[in-house]
Amino acid sequence: xxxxxxxxxIYYLSDVEGLKVLVCFxxxxxxxxxxxxxxxxxxxxxxxDVTYITVYPLKLQAKNFRQIDISSNVALVAKxxxxxxxxxxxxxxxxxHPYQIQEFAQEAVRMTLNHENVKKLLEDxxxxxxxxxxxxxxxxxxxxxxxLYNCPMVWxxxxxxxxxxxxxxxxxxxxxxxxxxxxPNMPPFTFAQRVEELxxxxxxxxxxxxxxxxxxxxxYEAVFGxxxxxxGRALPDYEDVMYNASLVFANEHDATRNRLSTPQNFKYIGxxxxxxxxxxxxxxxxxxxxxxxxxxxxxxxxxxxxxxxxPRKLVMELLQMFGELKQTVIWKFEDNxxxxxxKNVHIVNWAPxxxxxxxxxxxxxxxxxxxxxxxxxxxxxxxxxxVPVFFDQFTNIFKAERNGYALRVPLSHNLPKDLKPAxxxxxxxxxxxxxxxxxxxxxxDRLTKPGPALVYWVEHVVRTRGAPHLRSPALHVPxxxxxxxxLLAIILTIVSTFMLLLMKICKKKTNVKRNDRKKTx
Ligand SMILES: *[C@@H]1O[C@H](CO)[C@@H](O)[C@H](O)[C@H]1NC(C)=O
Numbered sequence: 376x377x378x379x380x381x382x383x384x385i386y387y388l389s390d391v392e393g394l395k396v397l398v399c400f401x402x403x404x405x406x407x408x409x410x411x412x413x414x415x416x417x418x419x420x421x422x423x424d425v426t427y428i429t430v431y432p433l434k435l436q437a438k439n440f441r442q443i444d445i446s447s448n449v450a451l452v453a454k455x456x457x458x459x460x461x462x463x464x465x466x467x468x469x470x471x472h473p474y475q476i477q478e479f480a481q482e483a484v485r486m487t488l489n490h491e492n493v494k495k496l497l498e499d500x501x502x503x504x505x506x507x508x509x510x511x512x513x514x515x516x517x518x519x520x521x522x523l524y525n526c527p528m529v530w531x532x533x534x535x536x537x538x539x540x541x542x543x544x545x546x547x548x549x550x551x552x553x554x555x556x557x558x559p560n561m562p563p564f565t566f567a568q569r570v571e572e573l574x575x576x577x578x579x580x581x582x583x584x585x586x587x588x589x590x591x592x593x594x595y596e597a598v599f600g601x602x603x604x605x606x607g608r609a610l611p612d613y614e615d616v617m618y619n620a621s622l623v624f625a626n627e628h629d630a631t632r633n634r635l636s637t638p639q640n641f642k643y644i645g646x647x648x649x650x651x652x653x654x655x656x657x658x659x660x661x662x663x664x665x666x667x668x669x670x671x672x673x674x675x676x677x678x679x680x681x682x683x684x685x686p687r688k689l690v691m692e693l694l695q696m697f698g699e700l701k702q703t704v705i706w707k708f709e710d711n712x713x714x715x716x717x718k719n720v721h722i723v724n725w726a727p728x729x730x731x732x733x734x735x736x737x738x739x740x741x742x743x744x745x746x747x748x749x750x751x752x753x754x755x756x757x758x759x760x761x762v763p764v765f766f767d768q769f770t771n772i773f774k775a776e777r778n779g780y781a782l783r784v785p786l787s788h789n790l791p792k793d794l795k796p797a798x799x800x801x802x803x804x805x806x807x808x809x810x811x812x813x814x815x816x817x818x819x820d821r822l823t824k825p826g827p828a829l830v831y832w833v834e835h836v837v838r839t840r841g842a843p844h845l846r847s848p849a850l851h852v853p854x855x856x857x858x859x860x861x862l863l864a865i866i867l868t869i870v871s872t873f874m875l876l877l878m879k880i881c882k883k884k885t886n887v888k889r890n891d892r893k894k895t896x
Pocket of ligand 1: 615619
């Protein structure tokens, strides 16, 4: 009996332990790969077997780890000068064009699924997976992976709750209070902003429906059709599987406030990419920060935007302005050719950002406001001076501003002059630092840390064969039914028929009367 219990226990545990997980992060965007890396790390620590499709391969060798190198995908961004700060500075890009992003995601799909290494993996009949975790960014073709391996699909969304991701598992949230992630608007909206948000939603949907999705369907059928045929199975219709994900992970936390209501299979795991405890600082940085009497200002525009696309004159003016400060400035700048760098300014090509932000001597973070940097600022409780450039950076900084721990400075040729007063305000007014600490406390006050939560939900999805009990009933109710347009149509038909009849009867009566009058005449 004892043995039986033990055996069944082992069987039950082995049901979830040592899962075979495919983690897929196909976009050539470094910050996204940091999320992929975080998922890989947590899953491997929990004893699972991970295969990782990545543009930025890890230097990691382990028995339960296999890597599919798609680093050639960087070609997609390498030559695109519109994605640099220098370009944005001179062209005043206010809002990215949605079609540009849809096309970008689709090109990445094409490159990834046709990549030799990926093809080799997909064509191998001996490979099986228990669950797929894929980055979701403007394209859903990867859903074919779950079809091929006949296992549940989990999307990992790099941003927070937002209509574009909610529509995949529930319904798109209302544009009256949910701005587009490319939008400069923050709720509560004015009338004009509300109309603008509705319009951008309709426009996005129009592009998706008539241009992007037909092409995605074609790719899905061309890639997965033959693979499925080889395994003797029929390929299900694209739209039946597109909306069939078991779970969505979102990279956000309650502390950022103003969150939308979300369905049960939408899980917030914001901050899971941050290692705890943070890695120790390199010796030189540790000494530098320890010995900065007046504190440290950390300046980094993230991993995607390269500071060296900024005009030389602007860079020199920034250096001069930083030189006038008492604080030490650590500037992540990918160029070693700077001359006459002031004594208090320390240039680094690469920065161990979490370890720097964790240091109590660091007083503020000058940031582009990317989602990861924004989360790290809250995680470590540091106030922010935001210089948003594109994508979701505006929304993130607007939110941080509204939450009271950030100031915003526009990216312009005037940046050095505009930054100076913002830095002075941050140094003299401690409300920003206090607010950052307060939100940080809120952020850390949770039932489970985000990493273990990620692992738990992945295991839960596999254990419950796709977690059908978490699915939203709204997903399969079409828009016309949700808005009761059919009922409205019936009411309008009845009312108009009734009116028509009434009009006819009235006409007849007046005609009869007229005829009567004629007769008497
Ligand atoms: C949808 O997902 C569930 C759970 O993963 C799976 O059992 C089902 O076969 C999927 N449906 C289609 C059409 O692929």
